[in-house]
Amino acid sequence: MFIDIVKKVFRVTKAVTQKRQAVVDVRHHAVRPTANYRGQHTVDYELCIGCDSCNKICPVHAITMQHLPLKKQNIVPEVNLAVCIFCGLCEDVCPTTPDKAIKLSGGRFDMLTGGLHANQQDFWVHADIPQSYIDSRLEEEEAARVKKELAKTKREAIAAAKKAEEAAKKAEDNNDGAQK
Ligand code: SF4
Ligand code: SF4
CATH class of the missing domain: 3.30.70.3270 (Alpha-Beta Plaits)
Incomplete structure (x- = not known):
C-alpha cells in the first residue's frame, strides 16, 4: 500500500517536472x-x-x-x-x-x-x-461572335441564291409549258 503511494507520487512528480514540448x-x-x-x-x-x-x-x-x-x-x-x-x-x-x-x-x-x-x-x-486576361478573352469572344455572324450571313446568302435560282427555273418551265 505504502509502496503504491510512493510509486504514484513518483509518477506524478515525474510527469509534472519533466521537460516537454507540447506545442510546436x-x-x-x-x-x-x-x-x-x-x-x-x-x-x-x-x-x-x-x-x-x-x-x-x-x-x-x-x-x-x-x-x-x-x-x-x-x-x-x-x-x-x-x-x-x-x-x-x-x-x-x-x-x-x-x-x-x-x-x-x-x-x-x-x-x-x-x-x-x-x-x-x-x-x-x-x-x-488580371484585367489583361479579361480583355483578351473579351477580344476572343468578339472575334468568335463576328465569325459566327459572317458564317450565318453567308449561309443565308447561299440559301437566298438557291431559292432565286429555283424560282427562275420554275418560271422558265411555266413559260415553256405555256408556249406549247
Ligand atoms: S472549399 Fe473545398 S475543401 Fe473547403 S470545405 Fe469547401 S469543398 Fe471542402
Ligand atoms: S472548373 Fe468548375 S469545379 Fe473547377 S474550379 Fe472552375 S468552377 Fe470550380
Whole structure:
C-alpha cells in the first residue's frame, strides 16, 4: 500500500517536472507537405471553365463565385479559408484535365495568421484575375461572335441564291409549258 503511494507520487512528480514540448510553432519549422496534403487552395483561372461544381459541392459554403464579364467563363471560385474544412471535395469534383483548376494538394502550408481579425484577407483565396486576361478573352469572344455572324450571313446568302435560282427555273418551265 505504502509502496503504491510512493510509486504514484513518483509518477506524478515525474510527469509534472519533466521537460516537454507540447506545442510546436510550425512557423519556425521547415514543413514539407506530402503530395496529397490538403493545404491552401490555388485557383487557376485560366483552366477554370466556370462550371460551378466546386461551389455546389462545398458542404460548408466556403466558396463564393466571382462574376466575370465573359460569356463562357463567367464565374470563378474564391475560397473563404476561415469557413473551409479542407475536405478536398472541390478539387475532387473539378472536371478540368489533366490539371485541376482548383487544388489543395501540394498547396501552401503556412496559413497561420497573426490573429483572428488581424487581416480578413488572409483567410481568402482570391482568383486574382488580371484585367489583361479579361480583355483578351473579351477580344476572343468578339472575334468568335463576328465569325459566327459572317458564317450565318453567308449561309443565308447561299440559301437566298438557291431559292432565286429555283424560282427562275420554275418560271422558265411555266413559260415553256405555256408556249406549247
Ligand atoms: S475543401 Fe471542402 S470545405 Fe473547403 S472549399 Fe473545398 S469543398 Fe469547401
Ligand atoms: S474550379 Fe473547377 S469545379 Fe470550380 S468552377 Fe472552375 S472548373 Fe468548375
